[in-house]
Amino acid sequence: MAKMKKAPKPKAQTPKGFRDYFGAEVTKRTEMLNQIAGVYHHYGFDALETSAVETVEALGKFLPDVDRPNEGVFAWEEDGDWLALRYDMTAPLARVYAQFRNDLPSPYRRYAMGPVWRNEKPGPGRFRQFYQCDADTVGAPSVAADAEICAMLSDTLETVGIDRGDYIVRVNNRKVLNGVMEVAGLSGDDKEAERGIVLRAIDKLDRLGDDGVRALLGEGRKDESGDFTKGAGLGAEQAEIVMGFMSAKRDTGAATVARLNELVIGSKIGADGVNELETIAELLDAQGYGANRIEIDPSVVRGLGYYTGPVYEAELTFEVTDEKGRPRNFGSVSGGGRYDDLVKRFTGQEVPATGVSIGVDRLLAALDAKGRLSKASVGPVVVTVMDKTRMADYQAMVAELRNNGIRAEVYLGNPKNFGNQLKYADARQSPIAVIAGGDEFDSGVVQIKDLILGAEIAKNATLEEWKDRPSQYEVARGDLVAKVREILAGQAK
Structure with missing residues (x-):
């Protein structure tokens, strides 16, 4: 009788794209979560904890990395349904609001904190599991809700230890970009794929630069590893219109708004977006949030596909050294925007909503880079x-x-x-x-x-x-x- 082979020992190693967190790291994260929750609570938001698992149907297909298997999520089939780990906190909120809308106040203001998972290519500082802190207002059509989110984001960054002058909250509007695309001949259902590629290309401006984005607007781009990303296939004139939109930022918010008005001439949705940006700027100015904290910046588009109006991003502007010893700005630690159609997927009726998400691990890394985190951990x-x-x-x-x-x-x-x-x-x-x-x-x-x-x-x-x-x-x-x-x-x- 053949001797049975002994089963090999399992490898004691963390799966690719994941990492383990030990005592001091967990303690520092918990302290930060409590600080952020304090600001959110101060603004009148209530806590919500949703399931880590949703149906794939409920999550929807909104991730920017749409060319990967399972659309960038960790998914499996069970009893005829496809389930997946949540990739953000917003899609589960839309499901919760649709399910319990008769029991919730309107507008509904909630914050949520916890891990999310994305089945995407890992890299230095880029993990498949990470923490997010979200705050959203569902049921408020006024852009005053967007202005409030931006103000709260500014306050949150300063509360956790990012000095004024070391960050900027940048605001744009998807309607303006839609207007620019309309002017460039990219409107209509038959151009949806091209518009998606354009959105993802613009969202990579900080990482790829003008040349990289221009390549993605055209035939495509090959990265350092040799992987080729298909482009939007725009002609030279169309690409220049989009590039002109990305460079529309001027020295003042008023000048930027004026330039955007010029770019969307002939597009109603574009004009509506510019007017909303102008209103947001006025509301923030009335609260004392000047351009040194929050500014209008057309280069912000956000990669997720469900945004329908104002979008915003918090960027840390101080310089750090990368893994190769080169100086660079730290970059984005938070983003969000308005998504008026997300709940509509469940109810059939438009429900206005807007919110923000903070990447906690990125923010902790930023504070560590600034020397704002205590190196010592006191034990028992x-x-x-x-x-x-x-x-x-x-x-x-x-x-x-x-x-x-x-x-x-x-x-x-x-x-x-x-x-x-x-x-x-x-x-x-x-x-x-x-x-x-x-x-x-x-x-x-x-x-x-x-x-x-x-x-x-x-x-x-x-x-x-x-x-x-x-x-x-x-x-x-x-x-x-x-x-x-x-x-x-x-x-x-």
């Missing part, structure tokens, strides 16, 4: 174990610390080697170790070791200033909490 106070038979006493100590709001844990490894316990505390970045053996228990005292000060003394042992500074204290058992608090307060200073 570690209660070491000198006598295994006194575990109940050690647990009582740690419970007392926790009950007084101090993060703490008992060492639960092999207590045989005390040196390993201190190494564990160092690995946990613990600020303090609590030490008690038989002698301490008999005398009613504990030893409290300041690990941070001890590390500094070890590094600077030759300096006079460290000689008289103790890093370990013996205190009465009843003074444990008070002494730990005193040391933590000193470390914080």
